[in-house]
Amino acid sequence: MAEFLQFLFSGVTSGSIYALAALGFAIIFNASGVINFAQGEFIMLGGMVSVFLAAAGLALPFAVLGAVLVAVVAGLVLEKAAIEPARSAETVTLIIITIGASILIQGVAQIVFGKGQHALRPFSGEAPIVIGGASLLPQSLWVLGVSALMVAGLWLFFNRTLPGKAMLAVSANRLGAELVGIDIRRTWLTAFGLSGALGAVAGALAAPITMTSYDAGLMLGLKGFVAATLGGLGSGLGAVAGGLILGLLEAMTAGYVSSAYKDAVPFVAILLVLFFLPRGLFGSRAAERV
């Protein structure tokens, strides 16, 4: 039982990170139909910039805030400089642009931060809390709490405010949205900025637990994408559920089978989803073949 609890804690913690990453995919996909493969780099920036700002002597909250700002700016610049000029191109083209952006951001990070592995200091100590024989790191509580807050905030934004609903309207019917005067360009820009913020928060939260490096974004981004697809691309609820399911699957596989297979889980999962459940758990739109 203690063992199961231990795996559960670990699964829910990494699942929350994947959920935030998946929400980033969902927001951009909804607004623009683009799958943003630079999402993982936002996560990497969140972790790495936090580490370096903290090392430079900034208090932790400000270091994290700075990292979020850097990722938001990266998202806005990506949209403005690379996506917007190609707005009339096919979606596939835009997706390839995001892959290019991902490589570019990773390259710049490698030059600026070097190739080393880094860990961020945990937000509030390292003494584990023991529950039912399993130990829970305080950082895990940070991950869970902040993720829950972000999810609640997004839910309120999209369900209770007119600007949030306007973003949903763009995804539901672009022509209808243009004809009532919703600003499509600003919607895309907002989506990229918001996803940058979400990714960076996820990256900063995870950095004390998983270590981070200039290339950490690739794996986290892919896992976020798998979680988003598993839940159904574009569904907020699906992104959260997909993230948690993926985290739990990974933790249980690592615990009960072998940790060597941990990273294989998401890729087996996405194959199964694409074969048997192409709309994901909560998706309304079928994935398009590209």
Added chain:
Amino acid sequence: MASDPHGPLLQVSGLAAAYGRVRALEEVSLEVAQGALVALIGANGAGKTTLLRTLSGVQPAAAGAIRLDGADITRARPRERVRAGLAQVPEGRQVFGPLSVEDNLRLGGILRDAASSERILERVWALFPVLREKRRLTAGMLSGGQQQMVAIGRALMTQPRLLLLDEPSMGLAPKLVAEVFATIRRLREEGTSVLLVEQNAHAALSIADHAYVLETGRIVMQGPGRELAGNAQVREAYLGM
């Protein structure tokens, strides 16, 4: 805005539009006077929808000029045109399916202040009481006729001075068609100018002050609605008589 009280509300001159190399509109000139109901009829593929798309700015004009109340809006972005008072009920309704009926309507008022939006929303509820009953349902769950009401209501929420209607009767049962046309007449009586595009030429001509006939991207005929309805060519080509 340079407003001439006697000038037309909408003035289109020499308008052209193209899809790639294919010209869809050539030298289209038309006017909608303040408070008028103008109909535009024509066969499928004549360019009616293209004309409305170009007027709303979701399709670029290749040549010509569009003036709304004297101000040149030919190059304005769609939202600037909405703000200036040009609204469109597009072909196929284009409602926000996953959002509630009320959210669909409120989004129509996104460029207007909250207080006046609230006032117009009351007017829309009064115009379509069934929408008020179903305001919490998602728009995608409504029947075609009710979705048409949502689309019209959403356009009214933008507080238009000129309402462009693209085939509002399409796909509706005859009883609903009559209802939609009654609504259009009523809007006009309340002071909204209307440019109505219809394949249902008979119904459109019977309520229009003035009408234009569009054929392969060009205006080929125009005149008062009743006059065109009596024109032998129009009767043969569009009224099936």
